Amino acid sequence: MKAAFAPTLEGWYERHRRDLPWRHTRDPYRIWLSEVILQQTRVAQGRPYYERFVEAYPTVTDLALADERELLRLWQGLGYYSRARNLHQTARYITEQLNAEFPATFDGLLSLKGIGVYTAAAVASFAFGERVPVVDGNVYRVLARVFGITEDITTTGAKKTFAKLASELIQPASDPATYNQAIMEFGAIQCTPVSPDCLLCPLQQSCNAYQTGRQQRLPVKAKKEPVRNRYFNYLVLRQNGKLVMRERTAxxxxxxxxxxWLVETDEPITALTDLNLPDELAKLVQQGRLTGNPVPLTQLLSHQRIRGQFFLVDLPDTVSMPLPTGFGQYSMDEINQLPKPVLVTTYLNEWLG
DNA sequence: AATACGGGGGG
DNA sequence: CCCCCAGTATT
Structure with a gap:
């Protein structure tokens, strides 16, 4: 299967490749420039920038001598402006320290500012023909689908898996540069993130994802929802050994x-009086007394950090309890039978057990 | 290992 | 409107 993979891809590429300006040169400067512009950027958006840059700075020395403000102005609208600053800095370094000569190897390129593993591989292969695989988002997607790899591509382990596989796959290629172009172009045009064109795909028969109907599910990518901090301030009312609880329905x-009873805040609070309680409840609390200090407990969820704080208030047996709707009084035996969040269970076990 | 860096395209 | 996009440097 691996032996048939590369030839198929390259055949597809020959028929479907787009005619792009940076595909007409082997000048490492122009290839580098195009690759940096294309980082995190779609071809349609980057192309006019590439043309303007080549026009304004035809050689690495021209770029080295560029006025930084003018360079940034040309970059305007592309985002990630550190790319432009690194471009400038590296152009100066190459011009001044390397006699305007680009490093001709993957390792040499990798040592330059703004050039990471992907860009070093791209320039090494496209400009110098080095047999080193490019692994960008397109490649992750194509390989994940064709080989049915379900590892989360955001993890370090997965990066190693894909790099190793890509490295094996490029070995039999007759022309490493074309192979690299082919697999990325295939990902960009045929094996797209959403609605890939599987029905007309030359790899259909050998594609694990298509054969198992998982092309929409691959590659697996962890959502990067930022961990949200939430503060759950609990009022634990106790009377006759029973606690006031309710089922969460929201x-x-x-x-x-x-x-x-939960009072959620965006910021931590410290005192019982910081709880914004409805009048009825506040009155009730006034008749009881806070027992011990508030108990802080944290529970980490996949995308939320819940910082719980439990205020235990004991009420005299004599006061009657007009409870808010949905709330009830439960004995510890009954509570044992109720489904509860781990955070609540931990609190009960450690402080009321 | 996690986070910051920008803007555009697509559903 | 929200979701997605995946390279590099920095912490």
Whole structure:
């Protein structure tokens, strides 16, 4: 299967490749320039920038001598402006320290500022013909699908898996540069992130994802939802050994589990009086007394960090309890039978067990 | 290992 | 409108 992979891809490339300006040169400067512009950027957006840059700075020395403000102005709208600054810095370094001569190897290129593994491989292969695989987002996607790799591509382990596979796949290629172009172009045009054109795909028969109907699911990518901090301030009302609890019904975490009266805040609070309680409840609390210090407990979810704080308030047996809707009084035996968030269970076990 | 860096395209 | 996009440097 691996032996048939590269020839098929290259055949496809021959028929479908787009005519792009940086594909007409082997000048490492222009290839480098195009690759940096194309980092995190779609071809349609980057192309006019490439043409303007080549026009304004035809050689690495021209770029080295460029006025930084003018360079940044040309870059305007592309984003990630450190790319432009690194471009400038590296152009000066090459001009001044390397006699305007580009390093001709992957390792030499990798040592330059703004050139990482992907760009070093691209320039080494496209400009110098080095047999080193490019591994960009397109390649992750194509390989994940064709070989049915389900590793999360954002992990270090997966990066090694893909790099190793890519390295094996490029070995039999008759022309490493064309192979690299082919697999990236294939990812960009045929094996697209959304609605890949599987019905007309030359790899259909050998594609693991297509054969198992998983092309929409691959590659696996962890969502990078930022961890949200939430502060759950719980009022734990106790009377006659019973606790006031309710079932969580909102469209939120812990649906259908039981917890206490909850006051959620965006920032930590320290005192019981910081809890914004409805009048009825506040009156009730006034008749009782806070037992011990508030108990802080944290629970880490995949995308939320819940910082719980439990305020235990004991009420005299004599006061009657007009409870808010949905709340009830539960004995410890009953509570044991209720489904509860780990955070609540931990609190109960450690402080009320 | 996690985070910051920008803007555009697509559903 | 929100979701997605995946290279490099820095912490």
């Amino acid at each position: 469209r939120d975490i812990w649906q259908n589990l039981y917890d206490f």
